[in-house]
Amino acid sequence: MENTLKTAFADALGIEKEMITDELTYNTIDEWDSVAHMTLIGEIEDVFDIMLDTDDIINMSSFTKAKEIISKYVKQ
Amino acid sequence: MLDKKYALITGASRGIGAATARIFAKKGANLILVARNKEALQKIQDELSLLTQVHIYACDLQKSTEIKKLFGFIRTHTKELDILIHAAGMMYSAMQMMSREQIIKELFDTNFISAYELSRYASKMMLRQKSGSIVFISSIMALEGAKAHSAYSASKSALKGLMHSLAKEYAPHIRINCVAPGVVQTDMIASLSKEEKERIIAATPLARLAMPEEVAQTLLFLSSDMSSFITSQTIRVDGGLCSF
Numbered sequence: 001m002e003n004t005l006k007t008a009f010a011d012a013l014g015i016e017k018e019m020i021t022d023e024l025t026y027n028t029i030d031e032w033d034s035v036a037h038m039t040l041i042g043e044i045e046d047v048f049d050i051m052l053d054t055d056d057i058i059n060m061s062s063f064t065k066a067k068e069i070i071s072k073y074v075k076q
Numbered sequence: 077m078l079d080k081k082y083a084l085i086t087g088a089s090r091g092i093g094a095a096t097a098r099i100f101a102k103k104g105a106n107l108i109l110v111a112r113n114k115e116a117l118q119k120i121q122d123e124l125s126l127l128t129q130v131h132i133y134a135c136d137l138q139k140s141t142e143i144k145k146l147f148g149f150i151r152t153h154t155k156e157l158d159i160l161i162h163a164a165g166m167m168y169s170a171m172q173m174m175s176r177e178q179i180i181k182e183l184f185d186t187n188f189i190s191a192y193e194l195s196r197y198a199s200k201m202m203l204r205q206k207s208g209s210i211v212f213i214s215s216i217m218a219l220e221g222a223k224a225h226s227a228y229s230a231s232k233s234a235l236k237g238l239m240h241s242l243a244k245e246y247a248p249h250i251r252i253n254c255v256a257p258g259v260v261q262t263d264m265i266a267s268l269s270k271e272e273k274e275r276i277i278a279a280t281p282l283a284r285l286a287m288p289e290e291v292a293q294t295l296l297f298l299s300s301d302m303s304s305f306i307t308s309q310t311i312r313v314d315g316g317l318c319s320f
Contacts, residue, residue, distance in 0.1 A: 012204075035203070035246070042204035046155075051148060 001074055002067060004047060009063065012036065012043035024063040048074050077300045078105035082156045084198065085109055086137060086190070087164030089116035091262035092213060095288035096161055096295050101127040103296060108150055108157075111164070112136055137164050137190035138182065147197040157201040159299045160210045162191050165232075167264045172226045180227045187231035191238060199246055206249045209299045212239055213291070214254040216314045232256075236310055243308035251307040253298045258314030260286045281316030 009024075010017045013031040026032055032040070041057050044050075044066070050073040052060075060066050083100050087093035089111035097109055097120055106129040111117050114134035121130045133149050135142040150157060166186040168179055191212050202208025217225050218232035236254055243252040259265055259276050265285075268276075277284055291313050297303050298311065 035249075038200060038246075039203045042200040045151075045200065046204065049151075051144060051151075 001070065005044070005063075005066060005070055008043045008047045009040065009066075012040040020063055022062075022064045026061045044070065050074065077103040077296070077302070078159070079103075081105045081158040081299075082154050083107055083159035083161065083299065084150065084157055084194075085161045085163060086194065087111060087162075087213075088120060088132075089113045091163070091264060092257070092260060092288045092291045092295075093161070093163035094120055095292040096163060097124060097130075099289065099292045099296055100159075100299075101130070103300075104128065105159070106154065107131065108133065108154065110135060110137070110146060137194070138185040140189070140193050143190065143193045143197065147201075150201070156205065157198055158205070158208055160194060160198040160208070161213075161295055161299065162194055162211070163213045163295075164190065165213060165264070167267075168228050169224050169267065170227075171224050175227055183227050183231050184234070187228075188234040188238070191235055195238070195242060195252070199242070199250055202250045203246065208246075208250040209303075210242070210250060210252045211295055211298045212252075212254045214239075214256045214310060216256045216258050216312060216317065219256055219310070219312070239310070240308050247307060251298075251303070253303075253307060254310040255291060255294050255298065256310050256312045256314065257291045258286055258312070258317045260288055260291060262288055276317065279317055280314070284315065286313055286315060 006017055006020045009020045013036055015031050041052060045052060056069045060069055078100055083105040085093050085097050088097050088109035097107055101107060101124040108131045109117055109120060110133050117132040117134060121132045124130050131153050133146055135146055166183055168183050195210055212235045214235045215232040217229040218236055221229050239252050239254045294311055294313050
């Protein structure tokens with residue numbers, strides 16, 4: 001799951017996979033702004049075939065948080 | 077003009093929505109048609125399936141949970157969405173002193189909250205594609221006001237505010253516009269008396285009511301690349317009528 005999520009982040013934000021670490025946080029790089037966040041949400045929903053609740057979209061403020069949220073939707 | 081584009085049209089079982097479905101089908105769009113009345117949707121599906129791919133989905137847009145399910149359906153069946161036309165709407169005519177709170181809430185759920193939720197889900201799909209067009213059906217009453225239509229005018233005016241904000245939020249990828257029809261020859265005006273219709277026609281320079289197809293042609297323009305540099309606008313389709 002983590003590797004798929006990393007690919008989704010890289011594709012949606014247009015950054016190298018190496019940049020995606022647990023420390024990566026929303027709005028700390030130019031590529032992850034508010035509009036890119038919506039693109040990222042769409043990419044994650046598509047890749048994992050899920051529909052995220054609004055609270056989870058708001059709370060997805062870092063790669064670590066994203067892993068935690070996605071794990072609720074996806075069976076390991 | 078809309079070759080293979082995926083268009084979601086709400087209120088598609090009659091009036092402006094149905095006219096839009098027919099014109100979009102002729103222009104090559106694949107359709108996802110939404111309304112409450114499944115039988116009416118099936119008739120339109122039967123009519124248009126020879127021309128294009130037509131998916132139908134019956135639901136109540138007053139319920140956000142049903143809008144979420146609708147987008148689950150779209151994700152499963154088309155995976156793409158290029159155009160959203162929100163033509164579903166509810167009319168309510170009453171003087172302010174006679175307006176019931178419950179109906180005002182239903183009016184805002186149908187005319188505004190549904191637009192908010194539909195555009196929220198649609199924009200997620202469109203942003204991934206980095207393109208899309210959303211058009212809300214407002215009303216000239218949103219721009220001018222109208223006696224005995226304070227709640228209706230306000231609900232349609234809210235759409236205009238939403239449109240301007242989202243056009244900024246989702247630029248440059250998604251264009252968002254409104255069409256503001258005058259009085260259109262649909263079921264929605266069935267409650268108007270003959271005298272009221274005559275008064276409106278007399279106040280309209282083009283001296284008649286609009287046909288749903290004339291609004292649909294404007295929706296086609298705003299949905300296609302012919303309007304590629306137009307966003308955050310309200311286009312009036314009112315025959316020149318400027319006040320009620």
